[in-house]
Amino acid sequence: MDFGIQAARDPQARPVWLVGERDLDAWCASQPGKRSTWVAQAGFKGESQRLLLLPADDGDIAGALLGLGGGAAGGDLSPWALAQLPERLPPGSWRIATPLAPDTATRALLGWALGHYRFDTYRSRPAATGRQATLEAPAGANVEYVLRAARGDALARDLINTPAGDMGPEQLAAAAAALAQRHGGRFTEIVGEDLCGMRLHMIHAVGRAGPQRPRLIDLRWGEAAAPRVTLVGKGVCFDTGGLDLKNPQGMLLMKKDMGGAACALGLASMIMEARLPVNLRVLVPAVENSVDAASYRPGDVLRSRKGLTVEVGNTDAEGRLVLADALAYADEERPELLIDLATLTGAARVALGPDLPALFTPDEELALAIETAGLPDADPVWRMPLWQAYDEDLSSKVADVTNVASHAFAGSIIGALFLQRFVSPGTAWAHLDLYAWSPRDRPGRPVGAQAQGIRALYRLIEPRYADAGLG
Numbered sequence: 001m002d003f004g005i006q007a008a009r010d011p012q013a014r015p016v017w018l019v020g021e022r023d024l025d026a027w028c029a030s031q032p033g034k035r036s037t038w039v040a041q042a043g044f045k046g047e048s049q050r051l052l053l054l055p056a057d058d059g060d061i062a063g064a065l066l067g068l069g070g071g072a073a074g075g076d077l078s079p080w081a082l083a084q085l086p087e088r089l090p091p092g093s094w095r096i097a098t099p100l101a102p103d104t105a106t107r108a109l110l111g112w113a114l115g116h117y118r119f120d121t122y123r124s125r126p127a128a129t130g131r132q133a134t135l136e137a138p139a140g141a142n143v144e145y146v147l148r149a150a151r152g153d154a155l156a157r158d159l160i161n162t163p164a165g166d167m168g169p170e171q172l173a174a175a176a177a178a179l180a181q182r183h184g185g186r187f188t189e190i191v192g193e194d195l196c197g198m199r200l201h202m203i204h205a206v207g208r209a210g211p212q213r214p215r216l217i218d219l220r221w222g223e224a225a226a227p228r229v230t231l232v233g234k235g236v237c238f239d240t241g242g243l244d245l246k247n248p249q250g251m252l253l254m255k256k257d258m259g260g261a262a263c264a265l266g267l268a269s270m271i272m273e274a275r276l277p278v279n280l281r282v283l284v285p286a287v288e289n290s291v292d293a294a295s296y297r298p299g300d301v302l303r304s305r306k307g308l309t310v311e312v313g314n315t316d317a318e319g320r321l322v323l324a325d326a327l328a329y330a331d332e333e334r335p336e337l338l339i340d341l342a343t344l345t346g347a348a349r350v351a352l353g354p355d356l357p358a359l360f361t362p363d364e365e366l367a368l369a370i371e372t373a374g375l376p377d378a379d380p381v382w383r384m385p386l387w388q389a390y391d392e393d394l395s396s397k398v399a400d401v402t403n404v405a406s407h408a409f410a411g412s413i414i415g416a417l418f419l420q421r422f423v424s425p426g427t428a429w430a431h432l433d434l435y436a437w438s439p440r441d442r443p444g445r446p447v448g449a450q451a452q453g454i455r456a457l458y459r460l461i462e463p464r465y466a467d468a469g470l471g
Helices: 024-029 033-041 102-114 143-161 169-182 201-207 254-274 319-331 346-352 364-374 388-394 411-420 454-464
Strands: 014-019 051-055 061-067 092-096 133-136 186-191 215-221 228-233 235-239 279-289 301-303 309-311 337-342 358-360 429-433
Touching: 014 024, 024 033, 033 051, 102 143, 143 169, 143 254, 143 454, 169 186, 169 215, 169 235, 169 254, 169 279, 201 215, 201 279, 201 301, 201 319, 215 254, 215 319, 228 254, 228 319, 235 254, 235 319, 254 279, 254 337, 254 454, 279 319, 319 337, 319 411, 337 454, 346 358, 346 411, 358 364, 358 411, 364 429, 364 454, 388 411, 411 429
Parallel strands: 014 061, 014 092, 092 133, 228 279, 228 337, 235 279, 337 429
Antiparallel strands: 051 061, 186 215, 215 279, 301 309, 358 429
16 A cells, blocks of 8 residues: 555656745745735635645646645644545646655655545445545655654554444454565464463453454564564454443444554554564453353452452443453563553543543653654654552452442543552553544544554654664
């Protein structure tokens, strides 16, 4: 998939100028009088996201202006500034005429690539759309990175957007297996009753009522001697809430409850495609939290892989149960970096909204590194506190811990504190509580799945292990 990116130079490519409100007068002064008059008559002020086509003397299109609002085509250019162009530019070859620094050129091209995404799998006729324009890669842009990021993004979004009827634990496992095969990785899975034999009782309990058997997906790639980087993704392919049943509105988007797994696989795709010098492992507890005679119950006590017993206070807090077993299993190998991604709590969305994943980690250096890594590529996270005083709210009278607090306060913190119990102290661990969904249409972010955190984490991992070598 090339995302309409053209590597070769085309002398016939039409120019697109990126112009902010502060740059407009200078740009008009550099252009022929007819062109600046056209801009003035059109009332173009450089407004954000406004596109103005410029006429040639023969009535053809001479080029286009893209408004950047109060910004400028400098270091603060967001990738989303160009995300509308694939659909709005007329067919043909285009080039960015505004000189850009290499990092800015990469962000611009990334926005163009992300703007190509659409999910048309279930349409008898694909939605009417442009996307017939091509864009020359701007000078200095890291085209390889852009293509990796766009492919990882598309993989994650496709998995999340696919309805649960076609994306159960078996299909999610098949997607992971195909990804491993594509990059020379190794795929295994622990399925059904075998989970209990591996002391993964919580994964089994949550998923045993589903129409497909629960499983733990295990993808490995890279050389054994390389630094261990392990990703754990929540793979709840549909969440009814279990016996603590959700209402219809709460269940409507639950096909996306495997968004953490999808994002983990999208990030893995980027890592493997780039051949980063790491020993990569991806663990996905893949289940469906269904209602059935076999459903686990409120008040049940489950034994975890770590040996802790967990009282089920609410069957709709299932994600932390399956993640806990997977995290404990991953932690036994003592990875240099352990990251989990999960659509875990509605409380994180109340606090931060749909665009900002909540980041939890006890590691100050790691927190700053992840926050910083995501900013240039418009993949932000926001650190939330692992407030240890709330840990006692997970106390149980019959087990070592309960999976929910007895109150509704600090829900995302409570969830993160629960997970922290299953990771060894001192491990470089981070938990991302994400939404994985866009509730409104924006350029490059149509209503539907969003691959959150994957560019930030890639930008963290790539330089962190750059000198490790692959032997």
